[in-house]
Amino acid sequence: MNLVSVRLITDDVKRLVAFYERALHTPATWSTDDFAEVRTPTGTLAIGSTRTVGLFGPGAAHPADNHTAIIEFLVADVDAEFARLSPWLTDVVTVPTTMPWGNRSLLVRDPDGTLLNFFTPVTADAVARFAGHDR
Known part of the structure; x- marks a missing residue:
């Protein structure tokens, strides 16, 4: 088993992605306006919108919490x-x-x-x- 990624849920995907692109010196790969990934050689930081939470179940995650x-x-x-x-x-x-x-x-x-x-x-x-x- 391998840890592949950590996902953060946010109300402002663009702001959070911009922060991590700058901090990690790595461009994000966008799948949709609601989901992007910043990949490093050993793992991925996934950033998803609160609009994606319902796919996992209501209330499964809370932004900035x-x-x-x-x-x-x-x-x-x-x-x-x-x-x-x-x-x-x-x-x-x-x-x-x-x-x-x-x-x-x-x-x-x-x-x-x-x-x-x-x-x-x-x-x-x-x-x-x-x-x-x-x-």
Whole structure:
């Protein structure tokens, strides 16, 4: 079994897609006005309109209501990413900080409030854990 994607539901697909295209330096692939995907080498961030929720069942998801998950992106240099992103980010939660488990992390929120972690392994153990992953 493989985790293929994470899907975010939003009231404003264009705004959220534009944020992720800019943040991830990756263009989205649009299927319809209500659904787009931002693909990375290891997974896909899918973004769907609230109009798509009914296909899964009424009330199956609520936009801008995530308080339990952190979407994480492995990057080559988190400090360089912070420098690139900081001029236009509106919600920085934690500037690049080395965490006890060996990753240097930048935590921000997307326009809908979803927490994102851009991180770079910096200790030997952390680097070993992520060996073979693209950055």
